[in-house]
Amino acid sequence: MQVLVRDNNVDQALRVLKKKMQREGIFREMKARKAYEKPSERKTREKAEAVRRNRKAARKQAIREGLIAAPKPKPRPGAGPRRPMAAPSAAPRTEAAE
The missing domain is CATH 1.20.5 (Single alpha-helices involved in coiled-coils or other helix-helix interfaces)
Structure with a gap:
């Protein structure tokens, strides 16, 4: 298994490696081999x-x-309904008196 490190960003490379290992089932295999x-x-x-x-x-x-029927898709964390942007306040701006 090979992961490229770009711009000395080791943290991101580690995340990518862990994701690849998870997909391959290596962690599950290691856990299974811990005990007879x-x-x-x-x-x-x-x-x-x-x-x-x-x-x-x-x-x-x-x-x-x-x-x-197909099951409803599960909502992803952080991908809830978006709230509309708040409109700018209607109060007129006044410059500070000098």
């Missing part, structure tokens, strides 16, 4: 993941075919 997982637990987990994947695929297929 018994083979029976592994099978159970993998079966549950397969069921989850299949349900998700079936739900997406049903949405595409119009059998169920």
Whole structure:
């Protein structure tokens, strides 16, 4: 994995690296490898993941075919309804007397 550092901006490069690692599932993998997982637990987990994947695929297929309604998009943080800009006050400006 490679991240370019532009203008010595290491903080931004770190953010990009963490985002890439998150997308690749490296953090999840590291957490899973911290402790030993018994083979029976592994099978159970993998079966549950397969069921989850299949349900998700079936739900997406049903949405595409119009059998169920698509879920409403979740609002993003900070992207709420915008308030209109306040109009400038109607009080006339007067210059300070000298």
